[in-house]
Amino acid sequence: MLRTPQGLYSSLMRHALSAAVGLAVAGSLAACAPRGARPAARPTPPAPDAEFLISAGDSTFWVRSGASGIRVRGAPLLLAHYGQRFYELYVADDDRSYYDAVFTGQRVFRRDIETGDSLAVFEDTTVPHAARAYAASHPSDVPLGPDDDASDDPSTSVTGDVDILDVHGPYVSLEFHASREGRATTGARQITSRQVVGRAVVDLRRGHVVSLRAIFGHRGGDSVGQRGRRAYREALDSVLARQATADGRARAAARSLSAFPFDSASFTLSDIAGQPAVAFFVPGRGDQGGHALGLPAVRAPVPPWWDEERRVRPIPDSDSTSDAWQRAAVTVTARYDTTGEAHLTLADSAHREWSLARVPAPVRRLYWLDRPPVDAATRRALVRAFDESALYADDARAARMASRRARRPLMRLTGLPNRRYRR
16 A cells, blocks of 8 residues: 555654664663573473493493483493393403513403303413423422512513404404513523514304404305405515615515515404405514514405494494494484594484583494393393493403504504513
8 A cells, every 4th residue: 555655654653663662671671680691591402312332442331311311321341242142351461470480461351241251262372381381390489479579580571461453243353462581691691582463353252263264154264365365465565666666675675574474364353334354464473573564454245243243333434533323313423533532422313412422532333222122131231240340450350442543554564562561
């Protein structure tokens, strides 16, 4: 409707009056409000319902979220899961020393958290064999007691330790080190030393080291071994080519590399883009003892047990800055930073996000406990395992998961230091 100038003026006056009244009311409310008060924040929506265990570094975190809030509990536990059961993995010290001879090693155990039964699944034989040989040649010597001290300068020292590299279903990948030192007299007092390093995969169900064929079948295991041997030859060719181009020392490099023979039994399990893979490890011999040649991982066929492993692993990403686990309405994300930690967050289907905790990196696996829900016996066992872990003494039991988050070069030749027993 076309308005007259007078009608338009009246309309403008009414709007101006309404605005003035509104400003006056707002001003009076602001004057009555306490100084420094802020507008009321919108209520925070409740976190989505979720319950899970997440393995990070050498610890496990139990996360529960829902309408009542978010609870996170951590424990120095390293868990494996297969056959619908949880097992704790731990490394225990094994001391067989005498006053003038130190023999200290470590063993890896698997404990059923429901029954409490433990099984020793791995022990490097270097230390036990050396201790038995010493006892046979020194029948009058008496082993040290728990509170006895060894000599500050023992004639013999054989030490070993074990690191848990990763767990894949019923298999655990290990790295073990052994060092032997002793006094030898050849006209003058001398110290002799020798170091050994190796890797292996252990079947937690049976408690023994397994081969490629045992994991992937005869055809699959042989295929993986052939790929590893090709990667080994390519690595040697690359080293020789670089040495020849750089300074003509190819012959010396060839002599050195001859101390690194390929062994298809020396490997660990890995993954490439969420699929199973094998990383071969070539330890040096002779003068190259204590050094090792690491090869790039090669793809492996998918065995039946990998289906369960795939469910607990993160969604493959294009870089190494984050990992994520997702189900219908919940996403758990671990974002890595330069401090060696990861920030855990929980998001719902509307992409609203809740902060959970900062945890050690890397974050390896997530086990959902609510979908499908775990049974009462498993829940009681988990509660007991978390409670008991708070009582672990450093010299009695410890989870030992070595960090392997950083990307590895395609090939490396490393010298591993002598690792002494830590009392």
